[in-house]
Amino acid sequence: MERTPDGTPVGVDDPYAVAGVCDHLTDDGRCRFALTRAGDDPEFAAARRADSYDCHVGADGEWRACPHYRSTTDAKTCVRCGLENVRLAHDDSRPLVEEHHLSYGGDDSHEITVGLCRWCHAKVHESIARIDDDASPDPEAIAERERRRERATTTRARIQKRSPNASGGENESARRRRSKRPARRTISTSEEAARP
DSSP states (O other), X not given: OOBXXXXXXXXXXXXXXHOOSOTTBOTTSBBHHHHHOGGGOHHHHHHXXXXXXXXXXXXXXXXXGOTTOEEOOOOOXXXXXXXXXXXXXXXXXXOSEEEEEEEEOSSXXXXXXXXXXXXXXXXXXXXXXXXXXXXXXXXXXXXXXXXXXXXXXXXXXXXXXXXXXXXXXXOHHHHHHHHHSOOXXXXXXXXXXXXX
C-alpha cells in the first residue's frame, strides 16, 4: 500500500486507479497548464501548442504519462462512505470532509487527492480501513452533519425574517421603523423659487 511521507498508509495500492481527470484538462479536451503556464515548462507548452493544446494523454486516461498531471478534490463528499459536507458561512469549525492525499506530488510523482470525512480519514491513516471499502457513514458523522444542517436552517430562517420578502416588499420591522419617521415634505418649483 502507498504511504505518506510520514509513513502512514494512504488507503490504496495504486493512487491512479482512483484518481480523477487532470485539474488542467479543459471541457474541450485541451491542456490548461500549457495554455496558461507556458513559462513554467516551455518545451511541454511548445509540444502542446503544436498539437492545438490537446491533452496528450487522450481518452485512455494514462495520467502517469503527463508530467503536469494533478487531480485534487473539492472535498464535498467522502469517497469511502458518501457523507456530504455541510459548511456554514463564517463558521471556522473543522470540516466534515477533508482533503486526503493519495500522492503528494514532487519531482517523481503527481499530486492526487480525494475527499474523506474526518472519521474515514482517521481510519485510513490508522490502517483500519482502505478508501475503496464499502462503508456507511459513522453514526457520529451523521449526527454532526444533522447538527450543522439544523444550524444552517435556523440561520436561514432568521435571515429571511429580517430581509425583505420575495415579492420585493419590506418586512414588519422595516415598516415599523418607517412609520415612526416624520413624512418628507416635497417642495414645489414655485416654493423653491420663492426662497431667499
